[in-house]
Amino acid sequence: MTNIKYTKEHETIRAEGDIITIGITDFAKDALGDLVFIQLPEKGAKYKQGQDFAVVESVKIASEIYTPIAGEIVEVNTALNDNVDLLKEPMDNGGWIAKIKVDNAAELSNLLTESQYQDYLKSIA
């Protein structure tokens, strides 16, 4: 059963069992503007919750992408190295950064639901 969650750092998380796929929200895609490069993590690397595991470089700024739930990188979207614009696509069409095998799937419930994320966006508008 897939489950879509969000973070206040504007990441989209699709959870399938204990594997999460991480992308960025539409808000982030719009806010970042033109993308230039991405620094991807290494497969096998382990990250704690809140640690940055990737950096998206847009024309004006470098934005860190934070680990939503602690775990190990099991897959990396290396296609982004040749075409960083793919990150702006929907998740199913190449718009993802990496997949993490989380240490504790129960922590998924700590992430925001779609309506909680929308409320958060309204609060920072």
Added chain:
Amino acid sequence: MLKSTALNQNHKNHGAKMVPFAGYEMPIQYKAGIIEEHKTVRSTCGIFDVSHMGQVMFEGAEAAKFLSRITPSDFTALEPLTSKYTVMTNEHGGIVDDLIITKLTAEKFFVVINAGCAEKDIEWMKSKMPSSVKFTHLNTRALLAVQGVDAEKILQTLVAANLSQLGYMKITETTTKAGDAIFITRSGYTGEDGFEISIENSKAPEFFEKLIAAGAKPTGLGCRDSLRLEMGYPLYGHDIDDHTIPVEAGLSWVMSKDNSNFIGAEKVLAQKAAGATRKRIGMVINEKIVAREGAEIYKNGNKVGVITSGGFSPTLNLPIAMGYVTKEFGGEGEELKILVRGKEYSATVKKFPLVQPRTKK
């Protein structure tokens, strides 16, 4: 409370992403995005609203002498209807601002100053101005920059003057085809052929829309920065500031040999004679990383400088940067290391302009 230029609503109508800049709400980009807008200026024509920049007028028999005192240039000898890029220096020889001064007549000068220091500049200039010089702040005027290989063709459809006769860094006082008074200088901050048009605020929105209808694409401050970076033009407050002495910034070319009497001359001329201890350089980053302002420059494990402006060049499709290094370094082709987020990346020194300029000869 942010200020607005006369074109604020026009920008919003064209889908601009507005951001605060120098106290104004300005378009950083429109729907096309920074990279696309940059490429438009390098291939056809873009139009920038630069009305946030200050426009002032100095008049009087002593105006030329005054301007030759607050800058190291010579405005007495300058031909009428000619613009000159220069800097104002303080008592320590530091740069107060970089600016363009245009001699309309022997006794009338039109000056454009940076938005970020307009107030500071006006206070400075007024404090140094003899009482016989008349100062006017042209704060009811907008300023538009039309830049690109098609700029002349597009602008010509809307103005009376024959633009093919207007040389680089020359000005003409003319009218729009609708009869509104404007001045046009053939100048810009992009390295392309282009014009800056000063027009009354009340007439600016209509003129802006006519230029767009004639083929100029609206382009924002985001690409203005990447365009000037490719050329190696300094940005005040980043690449030059009130501690920068003109020689180290590579700006001694704005100084007149006949002027040794300007404010800060002692310090500036001493640096000119002895040579500067550091120099401003350009570089291309050799890895997929953008090195930005503040990133440290290393050679053989020692810190030798800092980046003052950095970004991505859509024309070269590479990250580029501008910075200062101590004078022993920064030779053409030298490999340097840049520290970004704790890791070192390779960069190669390359002389500016990094892209071929196409300003009219």
